[in-house]
Amino acid sequence: MHSKEHISHDEYQKTADWLMSQTKHRPQVAIICGSGLGMLADTLKCQDSFAYADIPGFPQSTVQGHAGQLVFGELKGKTCVCMQGRFHMYEGHSLCKEGVYAMVGGPNFETIAEARLLHRLGVDAVGMSTAPEVVVATHCGLRVFGLSLITNKVVKSYEDTESVNHEGVLEIGRLRSHTVQQLVTELIDRMEINNNDNINKSI
Numbered sequence: 001m002h003s004k005e006h007i008s009h010d011e012y013q014k015t016a017d018w019l020m021s022q023t024k025h026r027p028q029v030a031i032i033c034g035s036g037l038g039m040l041a042d043t044l045k046c047q048d049s050f051a052y053a054d055i056p057g058f059p060q061s062t063v064q065g066h067a068g069q070l071v072f073g074e075l076k077g078k079t080c081v082c083m084q085g086r087f088h089m090y091e092g093h094s095l096c097k098e099g100v101y102a103m104v105g106g107p108n109f110e111t112i113a114e115a116r117l118l119h120r121l122g123v124d125a126v127g128m129s130t131a132p133e134v135v136v137a138t139h140c141g142l143r144v145f146g147l148s149l150i151t152n153k154v155v156k157s158y159e160d161t162e163s164v165n166h167e168g169v170l171e172i173g174r175l176r177s178h179t180v181q182q183l184v185t186e187l188i189d190r191m192e193i194n195n196n197d198n199i200n201k202s203i
């Protein structure tokens, strides 16, 4: 997992599973200790420390003064995990991939010309929804988690023989519905009930 462009969910999961099997700590707070600040990790109580080199799939610190350890423990009664050493782009690490979602008005799918324009603008995914809901929810002070299932490749070439249609979108939806249901159910299970208390205060 060393400075790869893309790290798969399975690779992250293997690393996380290994760590969870090695420590009983389940952190509520994660802290990245940069240059000269690694000593904070030494103050954690009931420590479990792991050298980055011993953690399966974990990148290595190359910067002088970065111990290269992941330290689990307690600080002021809160379970924390500290990275004693971070990773930088100048070490060859890429930025985490973030995507840009663009909404088109629909109900037609974007034309090839529109798809090319969106691509040039840096758009990664196209849909016909989600953005208005997020705008309204944010306006109402709600915290939002948006989830879009990517069902198809956007057609950007006039030579492309594939085309997008609603039946195809629904078909992928059916194929993935179980996974999406599991994900949403797990999210709800883990959700803090008080996460919108800023609204309650204003009512």
Ligand SMILES: O=P(O)(O)O[C@H]1O[C@H](CO)[C@@H](O)[C@H]1O
Residues within 6 Å of the ligand: 106, 127, 128, 129, 130, 165, 166, 167, 169, 170
């Ligand atoms: O209807 P939602 O869930 O947004 O999903 C997508 O499916 C339709 C296109 O097939 C569009 O409505 C598009 O936004």
